[in-house]
Amino acid sequence: xxxxxxxGRGHAAVYQKYRFAPGKELQQTILTYxxxxxxxxxxxxxxVGCGSGQGTRFLAEHFKKVVGTDISxxxxxxxxxxxxxxxxxYLVCPAEELPFEDAxxxxxxxxxxxxxxxxxxxxxEANRVLKPGGCVAISTYTVDMSVRYGNCSEKLTKIFSxxxxxxxxxxxxxxxxxxxxxxEIFEALPFPDKKRITDIFDNIPMTVAGVIGYMESASPYxxxxxxxxxAAKSILQKxxxxxxxxxxxxSPETPVExxxxxxxxxxxx
Numbered sequence: 001x002x003x004x005x006x007x008g009r010g011h012a013a014v015y016q017k018y019r020f021a022p023g024k025e026l027q028q029t030i031l032t033y034x035x036x037x038x039x040x041x042x043x044x045x046x047x048v049g050c051g052s053g054q055g056t057r058f059l060a061e062h063f064k065k066v067v068g069t070d071i072s073x074x075x076x077x078x079x080x081x082x083x084x085x086x087x088x089x090y091l092v093c094p095a096e097e098l099p100f101e102d103a104x105x106x107x108x109x110x111x112x113x114x115x116x117x118x119x120x121x122x123x124x125e126a127n128r129v130l131k132p133g134g135c136v137a138i139s140t141y142t143v144d145m146s147v148r149y150g151n152c153s154e155k156l157t158k159i160f161s162x163x164x165x166x167x168x169x170x171x172x173x174x175x176x177x178x179x180x181x182x183x184e185i186f187e188a189l190p191f192p193d194k195k196r197i198t199d200i201f202d203n204i205p206m207t208v209a210g211v212i213g214y215m216e217s218a219s220p221y222x223x224x225x226x227x228x229x230x231a232a233k234s235i236l237q238k239x240x241x242x243x244x245x246x247x248x249x250x251s252p253e254t255p256v257e258x259x260x261x262x263x264x265x266x267x268x269x
Contacts, residue, residue: 020214021054022111022139023202026262030137031062034107037135037268042106046129048095048122049113053079053088059109060085069093070113096121098129105129112140114185115177123188127269136194136267138185140178141202143168144261147211147243149254155246156256163215163239170220170227178263186265194267202260209252212240 022030034042042063047056050068052075060066068090070076076090093099095110095117108126110117126136143164147156168175177184186196206214215221216236225232240252247254 020204020206020258021058023204023260023262025200025202026139026264027058029197029200029262029264030109030139030266033137033266034135038106038133040106040133044100044105045107045109046098046100046105048098048108048110049116050079050090050111051075051113053082053084053090055109055111056088056090057082057084060088063087063107067091069095069098071095096125098125100129102128103131105134106131107135107137109137110139114138114182115140115174119177119185119188123190127190130269132269134269136189136191136269137264138182138189138266139200139262139264140182141260141262142178142181146259148257148259149247152246156243159239159242159246160211163235166235167215167218167220167224170223172219172223175220181263182265189265189267191267191269193269194265197264197266198261200262200264202262204258204260206256206258207253208240208243208247208249208256211243211256211258212236212252214258215239 043065045059045063045066047059047066047068050056050070051072053068056066056068056079064087066088068076068079068088070079070090070092071094073092076092079090091099095113108130114122130136145160145164146153147160149156181198182196186194221232244250244252244254
């Protein structure tokens with residue numbers, strides 16, 4: 001069964017506040033692939049492991065009916081409470097047990113979630129629910145990230161990376177799927193017509209507070225926080241202070257560029 005890391009109401013609220021929607025380059029990569037492969041309009045799109053719905057809401061702008069699913073009730077509650085289009089709905093269920101008929105789904109997506117699934121069972125389920133001619137788009141952002149601002153981008157990225165690497169000590173073992181650029185997930189996809197793109201770079205508009213909040217939303221930080229709340233809080237405060245001093249500004253709401261590298265696995269049944 002899936003590994004559950006984002007269950008708490010407090011964590012889900014932080015996740016909703018600070019996790020970002022798929023960037024423009026990733027969006028374009030997915031939409032271009034779907035246009036190339038599909039001749040008929042998609043009737044049903046299912047976004048698995050949708051969390052608080054950032055990717056689901058992007059899909060709703062392009063497709064007739066979108067259903068976001070997640071194993072966490074707290075995440076689904078956050079998703080339902082967020083403003084969204086009327087063609088979106090949400091369900092609480094495991095990624096490995098989707099409540100859809102055989103061959104009923106046109107497009108199946110998952111944004112930065114598939115590494116938490118039981119990969120073998122999820123792939124069987126994806127194969128079951130997808131129509132012939134259906135498509136899969138499974139993506140994640142990697143730990144390859146940088147923070148850019150004026151002429152101090154290199155220093156900022158170093159400060160961010162130092163904090164991030166401290167947090168990664170508390171990572172779950174399943175982060176290995178991300179560190180290897182979803183190679184294992186790509187190999188497990190049961191369709192011969194598939195490809196993996198590992199060099200999608202997106203500039204996510206962010207503030208210093210947003211960068212700190214993103215780290216707070218990450219599962220390793222939440223583990224660290226559970227083990228030592230004061231130390232966890234302190235490391236984020238110190239990191240924010242160092243970033244602001246490096247930039248020569250006082251407001252955490254100062255905009256920065258947050259560059260992330262995405263990996264995307266695409267398949268056609």
